Amino acid sequence: MSTAGVANAAGLLAGYALDAWLGDPRRGHPVAGFGRFAGALEQRLYRPDRRAGAAFTATTVGVPVLIGTVAAAATRRHPVARAALVAAGTWTVLGGRTLNREADLMRRALRRGDLPAARRRLGHLCGRDPSTLDEPELARATVESVAENTSDAVVAPLFWGAVAGLPGLLGYRAANTLDAMVGHRSSRYARFGTPAARLDDVLNLVPSRMTGLLTIALAPLVDGDRSRAWRVWLRDRDDHPSPNAGQCEAAMAGALGVRLGGRNVYFGRSEVRPFLGDGPRPEARHIRRATRLSGAVGLAALVGSVGLAVALPGLVRAIVPTLRRAAAVPGGPGHRLPGTPGSGSR
Template sequence: MNLLIKIWIAFVLDLIFGDPEKITHPVQIIGKMITFLEKKLYVKKGSFIGGAVLGILVVASTFLVMYGFVKLTKIVKVLQIFEIYLMYTVFSVKSLAREGKRVYKILKLGNLKVAREKLSYLVSRDTEKMDKVMIIRSTMETISENMVDGVIAPMFYMFVGGLPFAMAYKAINTLDSMVGYKNEKYAKFGTFSAKLDDVVNFIPARISGIFITAASYILRYNYKNAWKIFKRDRKNHASPNSGHSESAVAGALGVQFGGKVSYFGKEVEKPIIGDKKKEFRLEDIKKNILLMYVTSFVAIFCFSIIYLIVNGMFNSVFNSIVYFILYFFVNMLL
């Protein structure tokens, strides 16, 4: 089966089902491997070398296992079904939307306490004292940021190198989320994983602004402002990559991200992204989710066209579409 077809099937499966909740997720297995190796490699305050060895072992083993499995699917064709399943688990479109909608529905009922609790599963910031506006802002910021590592980046690497590249990316992403902190414990040990995550997200983060702007145009959001704020504010973030998608979303929806936020009891002033054209409204969460969905379609469509051109399949696909249209009209006339 063609890689392009597999990717589309996996993408549609994610849109329908989201992350499998009753089946062990591949990322959970990667997480257990990281925990096991960390216990073996972390010494005293943790060293950069130990963290680098951890990162290399996790990413290399993930890539090699997936590479070997894909080779096996060419011999045992039925295993391609499981390959598609693994590809489907790499996407997080439906899951991001699901979590955002949960917060939205609870806020609509006016239950701030439960909304804070649900939000705490999505973000690392302190949620206990957040008011309604802060909850909305935080929900939108995390959806916007995760449009890169949950949607665009996995898709990008899947088109570049199939399942091995996509799953290796998820391994890097998981490493960063588990050890890539700047606190005392992981200051040295997590540096390699954090930097590696920055590197692999470099291209996906930057093209996210283009995709989000295009999606804004389709939805009749403020696409001109999305592009303007993307160009102006994409570097207004502690992370070299997170500001790109956030700035485009902020511009499209006319909201302002950043400002005061608390992490582990310590208040931090985050750089401002976007212009405050209006106050945050509850419906902005739904608009953000819809923007994410359309952005994912724009991304997979663009990647598919590039894939077809690079692989010399564009003309044959285009001709097939033309022949189908002609056949359809001829049959209508006869």
């Protein structure tokens, strides 16, 4: 059993506990500091083309990854220090408690019939224009945000923390933050923001599907129908314009028995998205079920990530020698026979 893997696993556990207990820091949040750094760098590097966007993305994500790599190397022989750093990083990048708190505040406002308060709260969950939204549309926006951010704010950071330790935690949060800053469709970021958006898509390919599958598996915990959730997920997940958000939202729609999707109005633009699910539009009561399911998915992802963090170093040590031996065999991956594609014979 690898000491580094155990230290990473202990750090993920401790960081998850800190997020569940304390939530996001109220002042001096490191992610906010990163946002200021990225904003200042954008002013220097911005040009309306993808090459400038790629340089911006590589620099802004590369800096926290480099910091995490140096810190991991410095604590290679100090497992307690490494666990403490991973715990601090995990607490910094997770957002499960904040997500559920904001959703619950929205639920309470809707239950009171206080639409002005609910509309003011929506900006804490997503970027839609709330000025004309009624209760079902505010509830829909909240359920969709809970579904997507269960992956973005909980499952994905835990997954990348298990795979790559502190550099994985910091790199994922940096890429996800950049996507929120410059990855959306607008005249300014149509090309400059594309590299950040694509990087975020790639990093979320596995976590979003994990989130969808865990949502389906745990649907009975909130009186959901697992078979219906599975059916809706298979049918509707690829209809969403995002390759990842649809995985989470379709599973949530099926688990809760509601219909998500429709017309979303942002500030200055609108989108009409396909419907996900077959039921009625969400109500305030569905928000409570969504947050409970989100919490269960987060706990399941924590268990899986801790197991992965412990097991992965041993798997790598077992696989690498096998790959090296295969590469040394004539005709293996490292040796092409004369006349085969790629050998230079063409």
